[in-house]
Amino acid sequence: MDKKNKIAFNVPYLTGMELHYMQDAVGTGKISGNGKYTQLCQNYFENRYGFGKCFLTSSCTDALEMAAILLDIKAGDEIIIPSYTFVSTANAFVLRGAKIIFADSMNGNPNIDADQIEALITPRTRVIVPVHYAGIACDMDKLMELAERYKLYVVEDAAQAIDSFYTGKDGRRRALGSIGHMAAFSFHETKNIISGEGGMLAVNDPQFAQRAEIIWEKGTNRSAFFRGEVDKYNWVDIGSSFLPSEITAAFLWAQVECLDQIQAARKDIWNSYHERLKELESSGKFKLQDIPPYSTNNAHMFYLLCPSGDCRNQLIETFVKQEIYAIFHYLSLHSSPYYSKEHDGRILKNSDAFSDTLIRLPMFNTLGLSEIERVVDIIKREFN
Numbered sequence: 126m127d128k129k130n131k132i133a134f135n136v137p138y139l140t141g142m143e144l145h146y147m148q149d150a151v152g153t154g155k156i157s158g159n160g161k162y163t164q165l166c167q168n169y170f171e172n173r174y175g176f177g178k179c180f181l182t183s184s185c186t187d188a189l190e191m192a193a194i195l196l197d198i199k200a201g202d203e204i205i206i207p208s209y210t211f212v213s214t215a216n217a218f219v220l221r222g223a224k225i226i227f228a229d230s231m232n233g234n235p236n237i238d239a240d241q242i243e244a245l246i247t248p249r250t251r252v253i254v255p256v257h258y259a260g261i262a263c264d265m266d267k268l269m270e271l272a273e274r275y276k277l278y279v280v281e282d283a284a285q286a287i288d289s290f291y292t293g294k295d296g297r298r299r300a301l302g303s304i305g306h307m308a309a310f311s312f313h314e315t316k317n318i319i320s321g322e323g324g325m326l327a328v329n330d331p332q333f334a335q336r337a338e339i340i341w342e343k344g345t346n347r348s349a350f351f352r353g354e355v356d357k358y359n360w361v362d363i364g365s366s367f368l369p370s371e372i373t374a375a376f377l378w379a380q381v382e383c384l385d386q387i388q389a390a391r392k393d394i395w396n397s398y399h400e401r402l403k404e405l406e407s408s409g410k411f412k413l414q415d416i417p418p419y420s421t422n423n424a425h426m427f428y429l430l431c432p433s434g435d436c437r438n439q440l441i442e443t444f445v446k447q448e449i450y451a452i453f454h455y456l457s458l459h460s461s462p463y464y465s466k467e468h469d470g471r472i473l474k475n476s477d478a479f480s481d482t483l484i485r486l487p488m489f490n491t492l493g494l495s496e497i498e499r500v501v502d503i504i505k506r507e508f509n
């Protein structure tokens with residue numbers, strides 16, 4: 126048997142301009158945060174996607190932590206998040222002493238089931254955190270309506286959702302991350318546009334913008350000082366070191382400049398998989414990604430839902446034997462070693478089903494057609 130090349134799950138894509146901009150940043154002598162490249166990136170996102178004030182952070186985890194500080198989350202507060210998500214969605218609020226109330230996913234779609242949220246709301250509920258899994262929108266009209274009715278805040282975990290859109294009942298198409306009171310993005314090397322580690326908080330509700338800048342700058346009014354608005358800078362609030370260096374922002378700028386090409390390449394790959402697998406899906410062998418009519422697809426991820434956990438694990442093993450890295454994703458947080466004892470015992474069957482049966486296929490910009498065909502052939506053989 127001839128040895129085929131291995132296929133990674135993810136290969137970080139470089140546009141070719143990263144080192145150029147990083148060198149420029151170093152050359153300016155200003156390499157700490159909030160310089161030229163930070164401003165370029167933040168302005169771009171605000172203008173292109175209609176976000177409120179944007180703050181680059183060193184990760185999406187940091188952006189979520191900033192959001193929890195900004196919302197004055199305290200011990201006893203309750204935060205509703207889907208169980209099927211990354212730990213950072215929960216940790217940001219647990220760090221402030223809050224209790225996490227886990228919601229189930231929809232049937233057939235990993236996003237939070239908006240119809241089950243109202244039953245979880247109590248007088249202590251403060252925030253709902255929808256996670257746009259795979260860059261596919263949550264049902265934002267329903268979520269925002271609930272938030273308004275119960276006076277709650279919505280923080281979108283948009284880590285995977287850059288350049289994806291939601292069309293509401295009013296027919297308006299809005300960028301994911303521009304709808305909730307705040308939104309957190311990730312530029313981790315596994316996301317669509319990257320800076321190694323990196324993230325951003327979009328502060329859409331203007332009442333939080335000024336304080337966000339202070340928390341971002343370690344609890345000081347340093348930014349206002351540099352703008353000449355105050356004559357001394359001082360410790361004025363709690364905060365932390367949330368800014369990335371200009372070197373990281375310069376790397377990100379190279380990616381931002383190529384965002385349209387990056388997105389077009391990812392969509393091509395996504396479509397190549399989809400065209401080759403949709404027939405097998407319609408014969409009922411497995412399910413492909415659900416994209417509700419209100420959402421676009423930013424081609425962050427390509428996944429299948431297998432009919433059982435055993436079937437999914439078998440498929441992963443078959444891939445590994447061929448040195449192809451297709452992988453499962455989140456394990457439900459409500460049954461995690463850290464938090465299961467805090468959970469109220471409700472069974473979240475959809476979340477558990479995604480933990481058991483979801484498999485993500487290799488997905489990165491330089492994935493070739495012959496590699497896609499190898500992956501697809503294995504799936505076809507396995508299911509026929």
Ligand SMILES: *Cc1c(COP(=O)(O)O)cnc(C)c1O
Nearest residue numbers: 184185186211213284311313324
């Ligand atoms: C990637 C991811 C995060 C964490 O992002 P970092 O930038 O690595 O901190 C949080 N939530 C979701 C849904 C993610 O996919």
